[in-house]
Amino acid sequence: MTVLSGPSLTLRPPRDSDGEGRFALGNDPEIMRMFGADPKTVPPLTLEVARDWIARLAAHPNAWVVEHEGRFLGEVRLDGVDRVARRARLAIGFYDAGKLGRGLGREAVRLALEHAFGPLGLERLTLRVLAYNERAIRCYAACGFREVHREPAAVLLDGSWHDDVIMEAYSAAFGSS
Ligand SMILES: CC(C)(COP(=O)(O)OP(=O)(O)OC[C@H]1O[C@@H](n2cnc3c(N)ncnc32)[C@H](O)[C@@H]1OP(=O)(O)O)[C@@H](O)C(=O)NCCC(=O)NCCS
Numbered sequence: 137m138t139v140l141s142g143p144s145l146t147l148r149p150p151r152d153s154d155g156e157g158r159f160a161l162g163n164d165p166e167i168m169r170m171f172g173a174d175p176k177t178v179p180p181l182t183l184e185v186a187r188d189w190i191a192r193l194a195a196h197p198n199a200w201v202v203e204h205e206g207r208f209l210g211e212v213r214l215d216g217v218d219r220v221a222r223r224a225r226l227a228i229g230f231y232d233a234g235k236l237g238r239g240l241g242r243e244a245v246r247l248a249l250e251h252a253f254g255p256l257g258l259e260r261l262t263l264r265v266l267a268y269n270e271r272a273i274r275c276y277a278a279c280g281f282r283e284v285h286r287e288p289a290a291v292l293l294d295g296s297w298h299d300d301v302i303m304e305a306y307s308a309a310f311g312s313s
Contacts, residue, residue, distance in 0.1 A: 157208025
């Protein structure tokens with residue numbers, strides 16, 4: 137797995153010790169909500185669950201741990217890499233609520249795009265984001281993603297239905313955003 141480095145972040149393969157890093161950040165309610173989970177029903181994170189989560193990430197063919205200031209911050213994955221259709225799905229999550237909205241997401245997404253459109257030779261990345269996750273949508277838009285589709289009433293949370301937004305970025309447009 138290639139290590140991807142930016143000014144503030146390193147995207148690197150998961151290590152066993154990342155289990156402790158993930159566990160230390162717990163399941164922040166605001167972040168759980170951004171993934172579409174109801175914070176009231178998400179159980180507290182245990183060390184065992186955190187270690188299992190890291191082990192699954194380590195077994196993934198295209199997944200990185202995001203490290204910031206020497207600590208575990210989150211994950212970036214390219215799911216379903218299809219080298220024939222030259223496309224994949226991007227997934228990203230930071231787990232430290234104190235580090236959101238500081239430009240780190242844009243850095244991580246751009247590193248993933250450079251790798252996907254460079255060495256991996258992909259043409260298109262797709263992602264899915266809840267419409268109320270404005271921070272993520274602005275981050276993706278700043279990196280060149282555009283909304284291509286909207287799935288109305290995709291998720292039921294707190295008694296209300298919320299749309300999913302499907303966004304795409306293309307290698308031909310990357311660099312001009
Ligand atoms: C999505 C995520 C990776 C983005 O990373 P980030 O470091 O927070 O994003 P950035 O700081 O690079 O960009 C955030 C953008 O939203 C804006 N923003 C910051 N806080 C905001 C808020 N509370 N509401 C709306 N917009 C906000 C910023 O100004 C910036 O927009 P701009 O580039 O137009 O100025 C990160 O927020 C995260 O992991 N969140 C929790 C899990 C999650 O939502 N995962 C994605 C699921 S699809």
